[in-house]
Amino acid sequence: MLITQLKSKETIASLAAGKKVFIINCHGCKEVHFPEKEAIELQKELAADGNVTGSITTDYICNPENMKLRLEGHKSEIEAAEVVLVFSCGVGVQTIAEYFEDKKVCAACDTYPLPGFQGVTPLEYDCDQCGECYLNITGGICPITACSKSLVNGQCGGSKDGKCEVDGNMECGWERIYRRLAQLGRLDVLKCPTQIRNFATDDEVAK
Amino acid sequence: MKITELFERGEFVVSAEVGPPKGIHIEHLLEEAKTYLSDITAVNVTDNQSSVMRLGSLATCKALKDEGLTPIFQITCRDRNRIALQSDILSAAALGIENLLLLTGDHTKMGDHPQAKPVFDLDSVSLIHTVKKLEEGEDLGGNKLVGEPPKFAKGAVVSPCSDSVDAQLAKMERKVRAGADYFQTQAVYEPEKFIKFMEKAKQFGKPVQLGIVIPKSAGMAKFMNANVAGVHVPDEMIEELKKDKEKTKAGITGVEIAARIIKECKPYCQGVHIMALGWESKVPDLLKLAEI
Numbered sequence: 425m426l427i428t429q430l431k432s433k434e435t436i437a438s439l440a441a442g443k444k445v446f447i448i449n450c451h452g453c454k455e456v457h458f459p460e461k462e463a464i465e466l467q468k469e470l471a472a473d474g475n476v477t478g479s480i481t482t483d484y485i486c487n488p489e490n491m492k493l494r495l496e497g498h499k500s501e502i503e504a505a506e507v508v509l510v511f512s513c514g515v516g517v518q519t520i521a522e523y524f525e526d527k528k529v530c531a532a533c534d535t536y537p538l539p540g541f542q543g544v545t546p547l548e549y550d551c552d553q554c555g556e557c558y559l560n561i562t563g564g565i566c567p568i569t570a571c572s573k574s575l576v577n578g579q580c581g582g583s584k585d586g587k588c589e590v591d592g593n594m595e596c597g598w599e600r601i602y603r604r605l606a607q608l609g610r611l612d613v614l615k616c617p618t619q620i621r622n623f624a625t626d627d628e629v630a631k
Numbered sequence: 632m633k634i635t636e637l638f639e640r641g642e643f644v645v646s647a648e649v650g651p652p653k654g655i656h657i658e659h660l661l662e663e664a665k666t667y668l669s670d671i672t673a674v675n676v677t678d679n680q681s682s683v684m685r686l687g688s689l690a691t692c693k694a695l696k697d698e699g700l701t702p703i704f705q706i707t708c709r710d711r712n713r714i715a716l717q718s719d720i721l722s723a724a725a726l727g728i729e730n731l732l733l734l735t736g737d738h739t740k741m742g743d744h745p746q747a748k749p750v751f752d753l754d755s756v757s758l759i760h761t762v763k764k765l766e767e768g769e770d771l772g773g774n775k776l777v778g779e780p781p782k783f784a785k786g787a788v789v790s791p792c793s794d795s796v797d798a799q800l801a802k803m804e805r806k807v808r809a810g811a812d813y814f815q816t817q818a819v820y821e822p823e824k825f826i827k828f829m830e831k832a833k834q835f836g837k838p839v840q841l842g843i844v845i846p847k848s849a850g851m852a853k854f855m856n857a858n859v860a861g862v863h864v865p866d867e868m869i870e871e872l873k874k875d876k877e878k879t880k881a882g883i884t885g886v887e888i889a890a891r892i893i894k895e896c897k898p899y900c901q902g903v904h905i906m907a908l909g910w911e912s913k914v915p916d917l918l919k920l921a922e923i
Binding site: 575579 | 736737798
């Protein structure tokens with residue numbers, strides 16, 4: 425099981441502030457607990473500003489074929505948007521971010537683990553369910569799973585020819601992040617405050 | 632003495648690196664340091680370098696300090712969580728060690744205990760941030776320190792000849808913003824790349840020490856090209872090392888190459904950091920030849 429929990433209202437508002445937004449909700453696999461009611465309420469508030477170009481509620485967006493099919497009917501709404509705001513687990517956000525190469529894709533949720541079956545996701549992307557989703561400051565590529573040291577403040581000095589020091593077959597996750605941010609024209613995101621991980625988050629959810 | 636004081640005075644700061652032994656006998660290291668490194672500004676002590684378990688950096692720093700040398704305590708985030716890191720940093724201050732070099736560290740898989748758990752609770756940037764907080768009298772948990780807080784020269788590293796140099800510069804900027812006072816670089820064999828890098832790094836206004844590894848042989852150069860991140864020894868240097876086998880064996884060719892690189896880069900940087908890797912005895916000759 426896993427839980428997706430909405431990021432704070434202020435965080436989500438700052439992601440959407442003054443921008444045209446398309447919203448994707450993924451109610452996911454049966455193993456995901458999604459904050460349906462809270463999400464609807466928050467999205468109503470966002471829509472009241474008149475900046476939401478459209479929205480879709482679906483399942484299994486982590487399956488790229490399924491996702492493309494579902495988004496087919498919303499092309500113009502998506503084109504009109506500057507930000508695609510995704511309410512899903514980390515795998516869903518990464519799948520969407522990879523699909524929209526030139527669009528700012530943001531995570532509106534943090535994902536936490538619960539014991540038990542972890543759901544059905546394709547193997548290309550991974551979500552560590554760290555509870556403090558970093559995808560909004562890494563161009564939609566997860567630094568926890570794409571970097572062998574799970575670094576959150578940029579790459580170490582260990583990559584050689586773009587490959588990780590630990591595994592010569594693995595691309596340096598942070599070089600991928602850097603390239604993606606450059607492609608999106610969002611390198612300024614790297615000037616964000618120093619990130620310090622909070623390993624206590626799962627306990628806090630359990631409280 | 633903090634090495635930042637020397638940078639501030641406009642001095643060209645020379646440091647060299649020593650690696651503690653795998654065992655408790657430190658006499659040889661101290662003897663070499665006293666003999667060959669006592670004229671330079673400071674001596675870096677590596678922290679379980681390449682993830683190979685050795686005698687501790689902090690204990691070695693203290694031993695060097697007792698011999699009258701100025702140690703730079705290298706600390707990686709691989710083996711300690713934020714509690715142990717802060718505790719060791721306070722210990723360093725209590726022992727009178729004022730210079731730090733704060734690193735992420737190689738992965739455990741690179742070393743002689745590949746089964747070990749890699750920690751990386753913090754990384755180089757958040758570790759610099761943490762030391763800065765300690766200097767302000769507060770730990771990372773937000774708790775006040777008792778009494779006068781410690782003060783350090785906070786060093787960091789950067790890889791100027793990396794194939795992803797723009798990403799390196801972005802990371803360097805994060806380190807500067809977190810509070811890094813000075814930088815030491817990965818080994819440089821391509822002065823033109825280093826000079827280009829320094830043109831961009833200048834904007835951060837922090838002193839940079841050129842990293843030098845004396846090339847011992849063509850084999851070593853080829854090995855580094857294949858295995859060491861951010862290091863490329865150009866073909867003509869490898870040819871030079873091959874040419875006069877006797878000279879290379881005696882270390883003369885390598886020292887000549889290193890001296891040439893230092894001379895070429897000196898106008899663009901604020902110091903040099905020599906990683907002699909067992910060739911500490913060559914350091915005085917190298918500095919003489921580089922006219923430092």
